[in-house]
Amino acid sequence: MAEYIVITDTSCLILLDNIKAFDLLHNIYQHIITTPEIAAEFKKTLPDWIQIIPVKDVDLVVTYNKQVDLGEASAIALAQEIPNALLIVDDFKGRRLAGQLNIRFTGTIGVLITARQQNKITSLRPYFDMIKLTDFRIDPILLDRILNDFKD
Template identity: 25%
Template sequence: MIVVADTSPLNYLVLIEHIDVLPKLYGSVVIPIAVREELLVPLAPQPVRRWIESAPDWLEVRDSGAITLSFDPKLDAGEREAITLAHVHRDSLLLIDEALGRQEARHFGIEIIGTLGILRYAHLRGLLDLNEAVKSLQTTTFQASPSLIKSVLASV
């Protein structure tokens, strides 16, 4: 299985200092060129830019290819390329948070998981404390409904 990441989960996992769970959970992660570029924009948080500038060996940047899929025009380049890359590799998991991007990925039959799901899975594997990770996440710009956060915390 190939694991493809959009910008948001990588951004938040770096900010809460839990990016190291990704190789422990999935081995390696692939990102499209547009996601790398989004992580490098001047408006990205300094820790995120620093992390992607010296990306770890388990992170691979790939061209999403020449396949053209029809997307909602509101999706940004990173989401479009991540969904395309996941679509090309049929047995894939897409790490993505944005509601519209998740909806589009589901439309193409792509399995998805978001930042909260990754943290939950890492907690179940004994890699972190979910309560502490969610508290850290809530100090960032991450947005999720209180009911979603409550249900994720209650599920473990």
Template identity: 30%
Template sequence: MNRKWVVNSSPLIVLTKINQVHLLKELCNELIIPSGVVQEICVAPDNDPAKIWINNEGSIYIRDVDQIDISIAAWDLGLGESHVLSWIYKNPGYEAIIDDRAAKIAAVALEIPVRGTLGVILLAKQEGKLKSARSIFEQLPEVGFRVSRQVLDSALKLVGE
């Protein structure tokens, strides 16, 4: 395994709310959280699980992004997405962990590898880090993650559930 991930706000927020944020570090060799992602997360209330995690054990993964690359800025994405893609654009060899549709389209257009929260969960199941993807997927709507039942069912078929 030689995975290097740069993670956006949504996957961090969702995975901390369902107590699965540990999967990020377990599934990759190097984890980066750009400063713009931290800024987005830290506007949350002090009791927010993602904010608590980022201010504690997650703090070792934070990296500054001084400037959004012009190629990324042209896509008019949010700060976190722009920082994730700028980091990878300047540091090839990383994969973006993002859920935002526009950011995924930008990543594909810029030839940046991309995976979402569902992809992280499926990979965890495939690599034996989770007994059941279904039990994790069932928690997603409860924490505000919007995804169609059809997408979830298709994803579960990929891992034999």
């Protein structure tokens, strides 16, 4: 298991819930947190292994919210307040802002790849097949390339 704190955005929670892989987060990462804004966007009760922590610097959230949506702004601001955090964010603008701020990040596909690398799942294919049935925007060619890399 990873030793750092993981901060997740709404898209990761929604997608993993939609493909029945929500528990993978808990299987891979020890400490998972999110913000009250993201919990509200998710619109479902979060499991008790996801801690909800508000951002201390609300002005930072307001500033980032000019570039990204409120959930992403809160997650990025929280990632700045927690040393060595890993941010899970899928939106391009959110990833770009996180990169500009030197915040380590991955996406939901990265979470699935980590699960495969850690042998928490034996194949990515069933998850990717389910993702293709959702409204999650990702290039199917990229998914196929990842499957090919893993000989999956």
